[in-house]
Amino acid sequence: MITLKNGNVLIGENLIKKDILISEDKIVKIDNSINEGKIVDCSNLTILPSFIDCHVHFREPGFEYKATIAEEAKVAAKSGYTDVFMMPNLKPSPSTLKDVKLLDDLRKDAIINCHILGTITKDEKSVELSDMEDIKKYVKGYSDDGKGVKTSDLMYKAMINAASLNRPIIAHSEDESLLYGGVVREGIWNKDHLIPGILDISETAQLARDLVLVEKTNCQYHLCHISSKYSLELIKWYKTRCRVSCEVTPHHLLLNEMDLVDDGSFKMNPPLASVEDQKALIEGIKDGSIDIISTDHAPHSNEEKSKGLLNSPFGIVGLETAFPLLYKRFVDTNELSLKRLVDLMSLNESKLFNLDSHEIIEGNKANLVIIDLNKEFTITPDFITSKSKSSPFIGMEAKGLVKYTILNGGIIYEA
Ligand code: DOR
DSSP states (O other): OEEEEEEEEEETTEEEEEEEEEETTEEEEEESOOOOSEEEEOTTOEEEEOEEEEEEOOOTTTOTTTOOHHHHHHHHHHTTEEEEEEOOOOSSOSOSHHHHHHHHHHGGGOSSEEEEEEOSBGGGOSSSBOOHHHHGGGEEEEOOTTSOOOOHHHHHHHHHHHHHHTOOEEEOOOOGGGOTTOSEETTHHHHHHTOOEEOTHHHHHHHHHHHHHHHHHTOOEEEOSOOOHHHHHHHHHHHTTSOEEEEEOHHHHHOOGGGOOSSGGGOOSSOOOOHHHHHHHHHHHHHTSSOEEOOOBOOOOTTGGGSHHHHSOSOBOOHHHHHHHHIIIIITTTSSOHHHHHIIIIIHHHHHTTOOOOOOOTTSBOOEEEEEEEEEEEOOGGGOOSSOOOOTTTTOEEEEEEEEEEETTEEEEEO
């Protein structure tokens, strides 16, 4: 048994000073004076539901030189996450039962829950569908993240299957024919710096197609890393008609194209968007039209990312910086309540994707993060423990340091 003593606990909308008793994997009592088992002093600390990230790239199998599941799971635990959804752009990709079982074996090394997403099409090649039914038991949903599904025919059939298998389609919406070799957003910055741009409509055009198909097939559809205000308009409209949700990344909330530097750590897909897009996305997390915040944590080797905007691969790391930067920017400034940030980083994820809720109530599993919300610090390369250090947030001011992360009643990270 563990007693978390004297913490400020997020109960409903409010922070209330309480003790929490954990027995085995559950929260068994929340009260004023508990002194049972091992005592963990949480004075001046805040206890929140642990975070869930529905969009990470843990690179195994196939790209272990970038990262491994075991390594990145430790990074996630240090960042307050106990659950992640691993994107399937892997080698072999989880498209068949054999390859999903391989991933299922590999994830057993992880100290957090690493959920599997299967591909929509075999090896994300948009030629034929993955073995959606065979792999259903292992996967939380289907995604070709990293690539858009090229034809309406394949997406339509995938959605019919997903609806009957009761799993969501988690869509990387991108019409490749509109990329034109771009590496950053087509806008003001790329013209000034003569760097090829990606049109915002490459996201929205494919999203429009997908949403028409969603209405026809009645599947659950989740849009990855929304980056354009036009996409958000479409999502809002379709939310009134179908089972549609979307996520935004911390980098699209905190940065825009005018922050770009010709450095690989500013290259990600979708790219940093316009000031107007950023404003619309911030409005979206406030008004609830955006459901969740996912990091798109995408480690590459430091060598790969050393080649500037033109020649580095797309993708940056984001797990460790997510909470302290979002807290500092939105909660510490009273633009967002702490409860709303926790909805966006934990409670909405479990509702959308059918996981155990991490809400702090008696009887629930003890999945918690304990944070020093007064701790201010600057993001430095040393703060990032991922093998990949490629972060556009180096030098930014942050607030809120994770002290402990608890999964199923066990302490998996202690600062
Ligand atoms: O920036 C990105 N990196 N976007 C993606 O869609 C894929 C990801 C990766 O796998 O590196």
